[in-house]
Amino acid sequence: MSATQTPLPSWTGRVREAAVGALPPEKLLPDSQPTYVASWIYVFGVAGIASLVVIIASGCVLALKGPAWWHYTGVGHFFNSIHLWAVELFFFAMVVHLWGKYWMAAWRGGRARVWITGAVIFLVAVPTALTGYVSQQNFDAQWISTQAKDGLNSVGVGAFFNVTNFGQMYSYHVLLLPAAVVALVVAHVLLVRRHGVVPPFALEDRTASSEVASAERGSARAVGEVPSSPTNRAPS
Amino acid sequence: MSLASVLGAVFNLNHSAHVVEWHFIQLSVANIVVIALMIVVFALAIVLPFPGAARRRGESS
Numbered sequence: 215m216s217a218t219q220t221p222l223p224s225w226t227g228r229v230r231e232a233a234v235g236a237l238p239p240e241k242l243l244p245d246s247q248p249t250y251v252a253s254w255i256y257v258f259g260v261a262g263i264a265s266l267v268v269i270i271a272s273g274c275v276l277a278l279k280g281p282a283w284w285h286y287t288g289v290g291h292f293f294n295s296i297h298l299w300a301v302e303l304f305f306f307a308m309v310v311h312l313w314g315k316y317w318m319a320a321w322r323g324g325r326a327r328v329w330i331t332g333a334v335i336f337l338v339a340v341p342t343a344l345t346g347y348v349s350q351q352n353f354d355a356q357w358i359s360t361q362a363k364d365g366l367n368s369v370g371v372g373a374f375f376n377v378t379n380f381g382q383m384y385s386y387h388v389l390l391l392p393a394a395v396v397a398l399v400v401a402h403v404l405l406v407r408r409h410g411v412v413p414p415f416a417l418e419d420r421t422a423s424s425e426v427a428s429a430e431r432g433s434a435r436a437v438g439e440v441p442s443s444p445t446n447r448a449p450s
Numbered sequence: 451m452s453l454a455s456v457l458g459a460v461f462n463l464n465h466s467a468h469v470v471e472w473h474f475i476q477l478s479v480a481n482i483v484v485i486a487l488m489i490v491v492f493a494l495a496i497v498l499p500f501p502g503a504a505r506r507r508g509e510s511s
Contacts, residue, residue, distance in 0.1 A: 252503035254495035306484070310492045 242407055251411050255314035258307045265304035266399060270392065272297040277388050281380075282351050301343055308336055320412045328409055331402040338394050345387035348377055359383070 223231065275293045276284060284290035312332060321329035348359040362377045377383060468479040477485075 249503070249506045252500045252506055254498060254500055258495065302484075306488060306491075309488050310495060313488075313492050314495065 237404060237408055242404075244407075247411065248413065250414050253314075255311060255318070256411070258311040258314070261307035262304055262311060263399060263403075265300050265307060266395070268300040269297060269304060270396070272300060273388065273392070281349060281384060285351065297346075301346070305339065305343070308339070312336060315412075318412060318414070322412055323409070325405075325409045325412055328402065328405045328412075331398055331405060335395060335398045335402060338391065338398060342387065342391035342395055344377075345383045345391060349380065349384045349387050351380075 272293050276290075276297060279290060279293075284294035315329065315332065320332075344358070344362060348355050348362065359377045363372065366372045366375075366377060375382060375386070470477050470479060470482060
């Protein structure tokens, strides 16, 4: 090694350089956001995260006390209700946020991973909720688990897990699936920080396309033709 | 009288869920209400102005 050559950093140094390069502090914790972020759609994204915090906190209490505690104590019933209604709010907020981002085409500008992580959070949250419903230790849980068993068997995935196995479903519900949801949410937020919130469609694009459409309608009226539309326009 | 009994008088839950069936599609009324609420809230989220949004746009221009 020559005296002027920079020694290779350790793996921790390489990880640090890569992390700071991908997400410098001013991107990770910005002071302000663009004006178009002032929209209710993002409130629902944050509401989803807030609901998740309540879900995790109430779930920790339920896990500490055991799966049958909520059946025979008022406090247990209270925490179970908090847990359930936070889940309802989580899905509600997440669906409204997802709809909004879908119609905004939030995958534009190299943001595919932001969109994909958001959509996958929803997909992973569904079995997370299902394993919670089958862990209730009541007749609802029996009914849901046997219906789910038939449904999963009918699509050929019943050999991988058994939804009538309480111990397996409970461990999925309190550890594996919540860990996946939290990891995906963290990745989603970090990706939003890295790529920034997707900007709205440019106004000139809309005005230009509407001008083209009105010009086409005008010329079609002049010569008595059918106006061009996306369905009858010739492929370019 | 407890809150639960008051609410129970408004919403009688002492029966199996009401469901709407259409061919193979089967939805409980409770789920339909939630879906309708999500659509309404989504429309409101698009239509309603966000507090301070106009002021922020004015500042940035």
